[in-house]
Amino acid sequence: MKAIKNIGLVIFLIGLATFTVIPVIGTYQLDQNTFEEIIKEKNIKSDAFIQAVEQNVVDKEFNGMLSLSPAITTALENANAQHKKNKEYKKVIYTSGHDMAALVGKKSGTGFIAQNKGLMWFFTFGLGIIGALMFILPNVILLGKKGIKNDGIYHESTTNRGWIAWLVFIFLVSFYLVLYFSPEYAVNWTFLVDPISESLSGNPAGHWFVYGFMYCVVMTVMAIRMYIKYRHNAYQMVRTTSVLFFQIVFAFLIPEIMVRLQMPYYDFKNAFPLDYDFFFQWNLKSLLNSGGIGLFILVWGIVLTLVIVPVMVYFFGKRWYCSWVCGCGGLAETLGDPYRQHSSKSLFSWKVERWLIHGVLLFAVIMTSMTLYSFFTESGTVLGIKTQSVQNTYSLLIGAVFAGVIGTGFYPIFGNRVWCRFGCPLAAYLGFVQRFKSRFRITTNGGQCISCGNCSTYCEQGIDVRAYAQKGENIIRSSCVGCGVCSAVCPRGVLKLENGPEEGRINPTEVLLGNDVDLMQLMNKK
Amino acid sequence: MEHVLIIGNGISGITLARHVRKLSDKQITVISSETDYFFSRTALMYVYMGHMKFEHTQPYENWFWKKNRIHLVKGFVQKVHTSDKKVELSNGTFVAYDKLVIATGSKPNKFGWPGQDLKAVQGLYSKQDLDNLEKYAPNNKQCKRAVIVGGGLIGIEMAEMLRSRKIPVTFLVRETSFWNGVLPAGESQMINEHIAEHHIDLRLNTNLKEILADENGQAKAVVTDKGDTIPCNVVGLTAGVTPNVDFLKDSSIEIGRGVKVNRFLETNISDVYAIGDCAEQHEAIGNRRPIEAVWYTGRMMGETLAQTLCGNPMEYNPGHWFNSAKFLDIEYQTYGWVFSERNKKDYEEHFHWRHAKENICITVAYHKDTKKFLGINTFGVRMRHAIFDRWLTEERDVDYVMQHLKDANFDPEFYSHYEKQIISKYNSVMHTSLSVKKKSWKRIFSKA
Ligand SMILES: Cc1cc2nc3c(=O)[nH]c(=O)nc-3n(C[C@H](O)[C@H](O)[C@H](O)COP(=O)(O)OP(=O)(O)OC[C@H]3O[C@@H](n4cnc5c(N)ncnc54)[C@H](O)[C@@H]3O)c2cc1C
Ligand code: SF4
Ligand code: SF4
Numbered sequence: 018m019k020a021i022k023n024i025g026l027v028i029f030l031i032g033l034a035t036f037t038v039i040p041v042i043g044t045y046q047l048d049q050n051t052f053e054e055i056i057k058e059k060n061i062k063s064d065a066f067i068q069a070v071e072q073n074v075v076d077k078e079f080n081g082m083l084s085l086s087p088a089i090t091t092a093l094e095n096a097n098a099q100h101k102k103n104k105e106y107k108k109v110i111y112t113s114g115h116d117m118a119a120l121v122g123k124k125s126g127t128g129f130i131a132q133n134k135g136l137m138w139f140f141t142f143g144l145g146i147i148g149a150l151m152f153i154l155p156n157v158i159l160l161g162k163k164g165i166k167n168d169g170i171y172h173e174s175t176t177n178r179g180w181i182a183w184l185v186f187i188f189l190v191s192f193y194l195v196l197y198f199s200p201e202y203a204v205n206w207t208f209l210v211d212p213i214s215e216s217l218s219g220n221p222a223g224h225w226f227v228y229g230f231m232y233c234v235v236m237t238v239m240a241i242r243m244y245i246k247y248r249h250n251a252y253q254m255v256r257t258t259s260v261l262f263f264q265i266v267f268a269f270l271i272p273e274i275m276v277r278l279q280m281p282y283y284d285f286k287n288a289f290p291l292d293y294d295f296f297f298q299w300n301l302k303s304l305l306n307s308g309g310i311g312l313f314i315l316v317w318g319i320v321l322t323l324v325i326v327p328v329m330v331y332f333f334g335k336r337w338y339c340s341w342v343c344g345c346g347g348l349a350e351t352l353g354d355p356y357r358q359h360s361s362k363s364l365f366s367w368k369v370e371r372w373l374i375h376g377v378l379l380f381a382v383i384m385t386s387m388t389l390y391s392f393f394t395e396s397g398t399v400l401g402i403k404t405q406s407v408q409n410t411y412s413l414l415i416g417a418v419f420a421g422v423i424g425t426g427f428y429p430i431f432g433n434r435v436w437c438r439f440g441c442p443l444a445a446y447l448g449f450v451q452r453f454k455s456r457f458r459i460t461t462n463g464g465q466c467i468s469c470g471n472c473s474t475y476c477e478q479g480i481d482v483r484a485y486a487q488k489g490e491n492i493i494r495s496s497c498v499g500c501g502v503c504s505a506v507c508p509r510g511v512l513k514l515e516n517g518p519e520e521g522r523i524n525p526t527e528v529l530l531g532n533d534v535d536l537m538q539l540m541n542k543k
Numbered sequence: 544m545e546h547v548l549i550i551g552n553g554i555s556g557i558t559l560a561r562h563v564r565k566l567s568d569k570q571i572t573v574i575s576s577e578t579d580y581f582f583s584r585t586a587l588m589y590v591y592m593g594h595m596k597f598e599h600t601q602p603y604e605n606w607f608w609k610k611n612r613i614h615l616v617k618g619f620v621q622k623v624h625t626s627d628k629k630v631e632l633s634n635g636t637f638v639a640y641d642k643l644v645i646a647t648g649s650k651p652n653k654f655g656w657p658g659q660d661l662k663a664v665q666g667l668y669s670k671q672d673l674d675n676l677e678k679y680a681p682n683n684k685q686c687k688r689a690v691i692v693g694g695g696l697i698g699i700e701m702a703e704m705l706r707s708r709k710i711p712v713t714f715l716v717r718e719t720s721f722w723n724g725v726l727p728a729g730e731s732q733m734i735n736e737h738i739a740e741h742h743i744d745l746r747l748n749t750n751l752k753e754i755l756a757d758e759n760g761q762a763k764a765v766v767t768d769k770g771d772t773i774p775c776n777v778v779g780l781t782a783g784v785t786p787n788v789d790f791l792k793d794s795s796i797e798i799g800r801g802v803k804v805n806r807f808l809e810t811n812i813s814d815v816y817a818i819g820d821c822a823e824q825h826e827a828i829g830n831r832r833p834i835e836a837v838w839y840t841g842r843m844m845g846e847t848l849a850q851t852l853c854g855n856p857m858e859y860n861p862g863h864w865f866n867s868a869k870f871l872d873i874e875y876q877t878y879g880w881v882f883s884e885r886n887k888k889d890y891e892e893h894f895h896w897r898h899a900k901e902n903i904c905i906t907v908a909y910h911k912d913t914k915k916f917l918g919i920n921t922f923g924v925r926m927r928h929a930i931f932d933r934w935l936t937e938e939r940d941v942d943y944v945m946q947h948l949k950d951a952n953f954d955p956e957f958y959s960h961y962e963k964q965i966i967s968k969y970n971s972v973m974h975t976s977l978s979v980k981k982k983s984w985k986r987i988f989s990k991a
Pocket of ligand 2: 476
């Protein structure tokens with residue numbers, strides 16, 4: 018068994034290593050026809066850029082993106098600088114250098130990777146999946162009897178912020194940096210999944226497709242790990258199945274299929290304000306131009322945020338979204354599960370959390386109000402501030418850096434819910450509802466708590482569950498995502514997530530069950 | 544300002560300190576020799592097993608004490624001078640008090656076995672015990688086998704700890720079946736089986752005779768009363784605990800096994816009190832033992848005494864008995880009284896149900912004439928404390944309890960429910976035809 022695991026690990030690492038070097042290898046050769054296609058597609062009017070590319074790039078063979086990318090970006094920057102100087106604003110190219118390099122790379126990729134997509138898929142994704150499964154499946158036997166299996170979590174480098182954790186951290190952060198800021202290095206990855214993308218949407222894959230596909234693969238593999246680890250706990254099994262379903266079907270398949278059907282790309286479960294660009298002008302325009310389905314999406318998006326989300330939170334708590342449906346939550350609960358213990362439980366972090374998450378919500382609301390104002394009045398500025406630049410700031414700081422790079426990249430160090438706890442504006446909104454008007458609570462079982470601290474340690478949202486449990490108080494916190502792990506790890510059966518009448522939800526007992534009734538009455542009277 | 548001095552920073556002493564602070568402005572000092580800050584003894588095992596770090600066992604952040612003006616002193620009290628109202632620390636300093644609370648907890652039993660003080664022979668009680676285990680049993684290369692002596696709750700925790708590092712464990716238990724002084728036979732049998740499932744070498748009906756030393760004065764083997772010699776590198780002594788009161792021996796405070804107290808938790812000396820594991824009631828309360836060495840009672844005594852010290856004299860008056868534990872993977876809860884065959888009252892009758900495949904079972908005790916419900920033990924099923932507490936107060940009969948079991952179920956959502964199976968077995972042994980009532984929030988929240 019142990020041997021299978023080790024072989025699996027080696028196979029996985031080979032897959033991962035191949036995946037990691039792919040961005041910088043491969044050959045590109047741009048021919049004149051393809052370049053003209055690009056000029057047409059991108060409506061390029063810059064003679065300077067066209068000339069430079071024709072001179073330096075077209076019909077030349079480039080080895081690796083490291084040499085192609087600078088050729089394109091320099092050409093583009095020089096051309097733009099020249100046009101701006103000469104005030105030829107019509108000729109300025111607004112596509113970024115990185116995107117342009119990605120486009121050229123995608124169209125001009127030749128050589129082994131681009132010609133052997135299936136094989137290369139197998140050497141990266143294929144080996145990764147096989148290796149990971151070989152590593153995970155033996156746990157069915159190795160973990161022994163059903164029950165909570167947290168042995169050794171604080172002894173291992175991976176899960177105790179050791180060097181492996183730091184390597185994973187570096188890998189994840191770099192991955193997100195490439196994705197958001199240097200997509201040209203993702204071009205070779207897109208080749209691997211072209212066949213899959215073409216079979217779904219009919220189009221070749223872009224780097225976001227790679228991300229979406231990888232997201233599903235990682236979640237599926239890590240969900241299998243969840244199934245094995247928590248096989249004694251039906252709540253975890255059902256919940257894991259749910260997040261996996263919503264990720265694969267709603268976030269991945271349906272939007273791709275909609276594109277094939279000439280409909281707008283839309284993830285029906287992604288609610289505003291997490292889906293922060295829902296009200297951006299380009300999106301509204303595209304929806305309004307897509308006929309019936311576009312209108313339906315527009316109405317659905319609004320109803321989802323204003324009605325469905327709060328009503329569901331009233332009945333089930335914010336868990337129905339955060340740990341049953343949401344994609345960010347889904348990754349956190351699968352890939353992130355081994356790191357859940359790293360969320361800080363200090364009072365200080367709780368303070369930071371409240372300032373940050375509500376700050377982001379405020380930011381999102383202000384930005385969207387400006388957006389809508391600009392949309393309806395057709396003015397680009399509100400009170401002298403450019404709507405576009407506020408949107409760009411939000412997209413960069415919150416959408417890319419906070420949600421992506423920090424949100425997932427920091428899993429191995431700060432725990433798996435950094436974004437959900439400190440940043441997600443939707444979570445802040447759901448949190449209000451959960452805290453003040455909901456049937457959900459975590460019931461504390463009278464006086465049974467022994468203050469051991471397992472619940473607090475494994476709460477991914479950094480809630481000091483024990484602080485409530487040892488006082489016999491129910492846990493009613495806006496940030497609780499209802500993952501149910503506190504209840505799963507409690508050795509004394511103290512915690513139960515449940516939906517019940519609002520009356521009796523908050524139980525401020527000063528003295529615990531177990532002492533005689535007079536004393537309790539006395540304390541409660543005070 | 545009145546000075547409340549507390550010896551011992553365990554659950555009882557700390558609960559007292561917190562509640563005194565809530566209720567008053569008194570000066571509070573807590574002296575303890577074990578650790579700087581309060582931690583949960585019950586969680587020691589999880590640190591060794593790698594579920595938690597030691598800091599996670601501390602329920603309050605370090606700034607908490609200063610903020611709440613609870614003055615912490617690390618030191619060992621070696622003498623109490625009740626006539627001068629002073630305690631003497633081992634470093635020679637004296638601390639004066641107006642009220643003294645002894646909350647010094649327990650220490651592991653040692654029954655005079657030859658070799659009991661050797662190196663690598665230890666109980667599992669204190670932080671130092673945890674450190675020692677880490678030293679002598681860091682892995683299964685250095686510790687090729689461990690022998691645990693005494694089959695109680697701490698013994699099985701220690702076995703689980705060692706098994707988490709794949710260290711072979713031999714478990715010597717005096718009784719003929721695990722913990723059968725407390726558990727009824729069916730349950731005890733299920734735990735015997737579960738211990739075997741974890742590859743622990745359980746030797747029932749076996750006593751320790753002697754521990755043999757190697758040339759460095761470290762344990763190398765144990766000899767049992769069956770004549771077996773079992774080579775090992777660590778010996779765990781987990782045959783119960785006794786109050787930690789030796790330092791009071793030549794004070795005027797009355798000592799039995801523990802510090803003798805009345806229902807107000809007062810000792811024979813005025814302004815001196817005792818709470819927690821180290822307190823011994825003159826008369827046992829109800830079916831309870833005079834010394835209750837459990838977490839909850841320590842906490843409850845702390846809560847009660849705080850009232851008394853703050854001008855609201857109050858008897859320690861525990862409600863219905865409850866407790867919980869975990870045997871490897873099996874959770875155990877109990878509400879009310881279910882006695883083992885050995886200690887069963889003559890009016891006490893049991894209904895027992897065990898799942899055909901899973902490690903799940905319950906035992907319900909009732910009065911054989913009146914059918915009054917007396918208590919329940921559950922294994923692998925969680926139950927709602929508040930409900931059983933109320934049913935006991937309301938003196939429900941066992942039929943009522945069986946019909947309303949769904950109200951009491953506290954398992955996580957989506958778990959399988961067994962009320963139907965339980966009641967059908969109940970019907971067949973008791974010749975009744977009851978059926979299970981649906982869970983009702985209204986009943987759950989109604990007051991007794
Ligand atoms: C491994 C383990 C698991 C347990 N699990 C459970 C469980 O699951 N459920 C349950 O109900 N109970 C459990 N218990 C029992 C429970 O922990 C005790 O009942 C409880 O901790 C007693 O609290 P206390 O405040 O009375 O004393 P303690 O926690 O023992 O605290 C007393 C403190 O006083 C200090 N002290 C003693 N003498 C002196 C002195 N002369 N000078 C200065 N300081 C002194 C000691 O060093 C100690 O720190 C467990 C116990 C152990 C050891
Ligand atoms: S409190 Fe419990 S259910 Fe809520 S987020 Fe924390 S671990 Fe999950
Ligand atoms: S895990 Fe359970 S027993 Fe331990 S502190 Fe949390 S609620 Fe209490």
